[in-house]
């Protein structure tokens with residue numbers, strides 16, 4: 001979203017943009033603050049905020065209408081609308097990057113090797129489909145020059161604020177940059193957002209994100225290129241081990257049952273049939289019919305093991321197990337998988353590679369696969 005023009009014919013346009021930039025910047029700031037408050041406020045408070053915003057905008061607009069010297073003040077910003085005038089005062093020179101999900105932020109932190117400070121908004125056990133930004137989150141984004149999220153409707157509740165912020169700050173929805181032909185289309189123009197479940201596809205996303213960091217912080221280019229090379233090898237090794245492990249299992253035995261439909265790319269990549277109680281998002285009510293259809297399938301196909309997810313309440317999976325028990329069929333929980341959130345920061349499972357290895361180990365052990373490459377739990 002950076003705006004740069006080198007043509008002389010654009011000088012008048014640039015001057016105009018600069019002249020109105022404080023108004024746009026303040027308008028966007030006020031909109032952002034209001035949007036944040038609206039999540040938490042009563043109807044009366046919302047009305048008061050709207051009236052206050054209109055009043056402030058009228059005052060600011062009239063004040064700047066008479067300020068013909070503003071665009072000669074020497075403010076420099078390459079952000080659309082010159083919002084950097086309003087926001088650069090918040091930004092210290094610490095190369096901050098804010099990421100919504102840790103699956104994106106943690107690899108970026110590893111690749112940028114300390115040249116940037118990467119802050120993940122969503123911690124372990126947090127469901128990105130349902131997460132709403134806090135005021136502290138918005139402040140973190142204000143302080144960063146670069147904000148990244150996945151997009152593809154993953155961060156449903158965060159999206160309105162991210163959209164507002166993208167008008168005056170570098171906000172990149174990196175999943176949206178992947179060509180549609182590589183995505184799983186679950187209904188017309190609705191794509192599965194759980195791209196990290198396919199390591200090579202996720203490597204593409206991480207590579208795109210890394211290039212965005214280089215654009216924002218060119219002084220980190222050398223470090224990032226070296227870090228990306230190293231990370232690329234690790235991801236290829238991970239994928240190769242996963243392929244080997246699943247190749248040894250007969251196709252009819254590879255049925256993965258989880259709480260919600262987060263493993264579509266994983267299933268496609270490794271030839272696994274995936275079934276879930278809920279669809280690709282957890283923001284919908286689960287129908288009793290869907291649960292009973294799943295119970296019937298598990299009983300008919302003699303599926304003995306299902307998995308719960310760290311970021312999804314296990315209540316509905318327990319209902320499935322109970323439903324099967326009512327038909328005289330016993331189903332066990334094979335373990336907890338990391339689907340939409342990684343493990344705790346600082347733990348092995350708090351890294352993308354560690355999370356993937358944990359999932360592989362949990363699935364393969366529950367399926368009674370012996371001597372697989374993920375058998376040993378790393379210290």
Ligand SMILES: [Zn+2]
Pocket residue numbers: 129194260261262280281282340
């Ligand atoms: Zn999900």
